Amino acid sequence: MSRHIVVTGASSGIGAACARAFARLGDRLSLGARRVERIETASPTDFRQALDVTDPASVARFVEAAIAAHGPIDVLVNNAGLARGTETIATATGAAWREMVETNVLGLLEVTRHILPGMVAARRGHVVVIGSIAAHKAYAGGSVYCGSKRALQSICEALRLETLGQGIRVTSVDPGMVETEFSLVRFRGDAERAAKVYQDTRPLTAEDVAECVVFAATRPAHVNIDTIVVMPTDQASPHHLHRGGR
């Protein structure tokens, strides 16, 4: 049976790949991102609307319109997120910290708190969080990005406890290096620097991560995939990469 899937940050990278993967299963999609014009829809019934997860009014409008379009939400893919800059704590100005925390942590909570009550009322639902290996291992210049992703681990744990017995599944999909616009955003549009991140190594594709999300979301209702950590074969930790060519 077709399900209603919400994907945040569906205009690029992992979110766009998740949308394509669920579309192939025939699910009904509600897709949001700030660059709404960049959100590809696979079917005329797919719903897309501008969504800024850092703006509570935008989140409320998006969730209300998504439910009006496709009914109760079965799966929420909390994907919208970013890393900004690589400043150390001593050299940062603080603006990028706020942007990362407001998007990755508070934005995710805002979307989730609007959608979760409907899932609890239906006694079924699945909250998927796109975490990161940055949650498992911090690196210099990534204090707040890593911290924001580690916060998501605690949020997932608390969510499982708070919804225990209510039919809600909570999965964290934690990728290593994925070639998307992630580095372009992190380096504020510096394409040359972004390309160097993926040079001579074979990163994951957004599709690789989307397959993990779909795997978790297509298990039987009594099975909760807690965490999927997925890395390129050529990566052993955030900063240990084999650069032997692609």
Ligand SMILES: NC(=O)c1ccc[n+]([C@@H]2O[C@H](COP(=O)([O-])OP(=O)(O)OC[C@H]3O[C@@H](n4cnc5c(N)ncnc54)[C@H](OP(=O)(O)O)[C@@H]3O)[C@@H](O)[C@H]2O)c1
């Ligand atoms: N690429 C990696 O190596 C990697 C590794 C581990 C985890 N991740 C995580 O994977 C997720 C997706 O990143 P990606 O790699 O696919 O990067 P991406 O290509 O830059 O995509 C990020 C998406 O998030 C959306 N977004 C950012 N801020 C938003 C906001 N305030 N409101 C709504 N949407 C927002 C962007 O859309 P708009 O700009 O149009 O709003 C875009 O669709 C992130 O949570 C990231 O932390 C990435």
